[in-house]
Amino acid sequence: xxxxxxxxxxxxxxxxxxxxxxxxxxxxxxxxxxxxxxxxxxxxxxxxxxxxxxxxxxxxxxxxxxxxxxxxxxxxxxxxxxxxxxxxxxxxxxxxxxxxxxxxxxxxxxxxxxxxxxxxxxxxxxxxxxxxxxxxxxxxxxxxxxxxxxxxxxxxxxxxxxxxxxxxxxxxx
Amino acid sequence: xxxxxxxxxxxxxxxxxxxxxxxxxxxxxxxxxxxxxxxxxxxxxxxxxxxxxxxxxxxxxxxxxxxxxxxxxxxxxxxxxxxxxxxxxxxxxxxxxxxxxxxxxxxxxxxxxxxxxxxxxxxxxxxxxxxxxxxxxxxxxxxxxxxxxxxxxxxxxxxxxxxxxxxxxxxxxxxxxxxxxxxxxxxxxxxxxxxxxxxxxxxxxxxxxxxxxxxxxxxxxxxxxxxxx
Numbered sequence: 001x002x003x004x005x006x007x008x009x010x011x012x013x014x015x016x017x018x019x020x021x022x023x024x025x026x027x028x029x030x031x032x033x034x035x036x037x038x039x040x041x042x043x044x045x046x047x048x049x050x051x052x053x054x055x056x057x058x059x060x061x062x063x064x065x066x067x068x069x070x071x072x073x074x075x076x077x078x079x080x081x082x083x084x085x086x087x088x089x090x091x092x093x094x095x096x097x098x099x100x101x102x103x104x105x106x107x108x109x110x111x112x113x114x115x116x117x118x119x120x121x122x123x124x125x126x127x128x129x130x131x132x133x134x135x136x137x138x139x140x141x142x143x144x145x146x147x148x149x150x151x152x153x154x155x156x157x158x159x160x161x162x163x164x165x166x167x168x169x170x171x172x173x
Numbered sequence: 174x175x176x177x178x179x180x181x182x183x184x185x186x187x188x189x190x191x192x193x194x195x196x197x198x199x200x201x202x203x204x205x206x207x208x209x210x211x212x213x214x215x216x217x218x219x220x221x222x223x224x225x226x227x228x229x230x231x232x233x234x235x236x237x238x239x240x241x242x243x244x245x246x247x248x249x250x251x252x253x254x255x256x257x258x259x260x261x262x263x264x265x266x267x268x269x270x271x272x273x274x275x276x277x278x279x280x281x282x283x284x285x286x287x288x289x290x291x292x293x294x295x296x297x298x299x300x301x302x303x304x305x306x307x308x309x310x311x312x313x314x315x316x317x318x319x320x321x322x323x324x325x326x327x328x329x330x331x332x333x334x335x336x337x338x339x340x341x342x343x344x345x346x347x348x349x350x351x352x353x354x355x356x357x358x359x360x361x362x363x364x365x366x367x368x369x370x371x372x373x374x375x376x377x378x379x380x381x382x383x384x385x386x387x388x389x390x391x392x393x394x395x396x397x398x399x400x401x402x
Contacts, residue, residue: 033250054385059312060377062302083292083392085376087302094299123387144391159299162292164253 024107025073029116030168036115037167038145040078044102046071048130051091064091068098068147069130069140070110076141079125080112083146097157098150105152111160111167112145119143217320217328220272224331228345235264243280244400251399254293258306258340259284265345269352272327278351282368285397286347286375296338305337307347317346324353351375369394 023043030037047070054063066082082094101108119125124143131137149158149170160166161173196211198204223231240263248255262283270277290308291297303310309317314337316322317329329346337343351371358366358374366374369390373379378389 035250054378054389055381056377057380058377059310059316062300062310063377082299084290084297084299084308086300090299090301123384123391126388144388146392159294162252162254162294164250 023073025071027072027116032165032168035113035165037148037165038078038112038114038116039109039167039169040070040112041107041109042070044106044108045135046132047102047108048132049095049098050127050130051088051095052126053088054085062087064088065126066091066094066147067126069127069132071130071132071135071138075136075138077130077138078112078116078142079127079130079140079144080110080147081126081144101150101152101155101157104154108150108152109169110150111148111158111170113148113163114143114145116145117143221326222320222328222330223345224329225336225342228329228342231268232261232264232341232345235268237264240264240267241277241280243284247400247402248284248288248396252288252293255284255288258287258293258344261341261344262348265348268345269327269348273352275352275355278348278355278371279368281397281400282372283344283348283351285393285400286351286372287344288396289372289393295340304334305343306340307337307343309337309343309346309350313350314346317350324349368397 023046024041025043025046026041028039030039047068050067050069052065052067054065055061056063063085064087065085068080070078070080072078082091086094117124119140119142125140126144127140129137129139147158148160148163148166149156151157151170156171159173160170163172166172191211191213193213194211196209197207198209200207237260242263243259245256245259259280262280266278266280266283269275287293287306290303291306293306295306296304297306297308300308311334314332314334317324318332319325320328322328327349329349332342332346337346354374355366355371358370358379361374361379362370370379372393373381373386373390376389378386381389
């Protein structure tokens with residue numbers, strides 16, 4: 001490859017990385033009655049998912065915790081946890097369904113429940129750090145929020161049927 | 174009406190030993206006389222087990238006087254169905270505390286446990302191992318019905334996995350299991366467990382690491398504190 005071409009390729013690569021790292025991240029807090037809600041608009045590359053195995057005793061070894069991590073534009077991580085423990089298979093199915101949505105559109109909107117509070121040294125989140133690949137590994141800064149639903153331009157995913165309210169602009173099932 | 178005592182029954186603990194005896198059965202080719210001989214067998218004493226119909230019937234007829242209910246309206250802003258199960262919780266806590274002659278469980282503790290396990294969804298779809306509003310596993314259901322198992326002093330009978338979708342069945346089973354978990358927690362801690370420790374034992378985290386215990390209890394604690402406000 002000629003030097004000129006190499007420079008162009010390098011520039012394009014840098015431009016591409018630049019676009020990836022910039023991404024979109026917007027968060028808006030709403031208060032309905034005494035409840036806090038977070039509406040987060042974010043690029044797919046700023047989202048990571050995980051099923052955490054909770055190594056419990058006796059008949060409870062089924063418990064898995066679905067976790068979603070969102071990287072803010074200040075490189076702070078928000079952890080969003082499903083409200084209930086599930087078995088591993090159901091947790092993996094959730095990851096796959098959301099992954100499909102993330103692959104379809106580069107940007108999503110999601111509704112998380114609870115207020116945004118900085119976590120303390122001992123407790124507040126399930127995980128300490130989340131790894132976003134090329135965007136780096138970053139510390140979870142806030143107490144775990146509760147997963148409500150996630151939407152791309154075509155559809156939404158999440159069961160919020162038990163709740164009285166959901167985020168403004170999101171559908172209550 | 175006083176129960177008729179059979180002279181061939183020998184009482185012992187929670188079961189009776191019934192000797193071989195004649196039994197009337199429907200007339201059939203196998204039994205054209207309608208009489209047969211029932212082999213010696215074990216029968217549980219009345220009041221030491223309940224089936225599904227008895228659970229429903231007992232709840233309907235239970236004397237509500239002096240029951241302690243969970244706090245109402247505190248979780249309604251979050252969960253629209255959260256007050257729907259208060260009466261079931263109150264009745265069965267009272268029933269088992271009298272049955273086991275034990276200090277009653279805190280009704281708010283049971284309500285917060287349900288919030289953390291299922292958000293008051295009667296049949297959560299996102300779990301293939303634990304079922305119903307109280308997320309009872311197949312394994313726990315088996316233990317709760319085993320006449321020779323760890324809860325043999327009071328068991329349930331003929332409860333199927335699909336019955337756990339009914340909170341009127343799932344909640345008494347969970348409360349009976351919580352009383353058992355209170356005992357196992359006491360044995361592990363060598364002292365009386367508090368409500369959080371009993372819940373940790375229900376979820377299987379009493380002996381887990383402290384980070385797991387703190388994170389795992391967060392949801393329960395949030396709801397319990399809201400109910401206690």
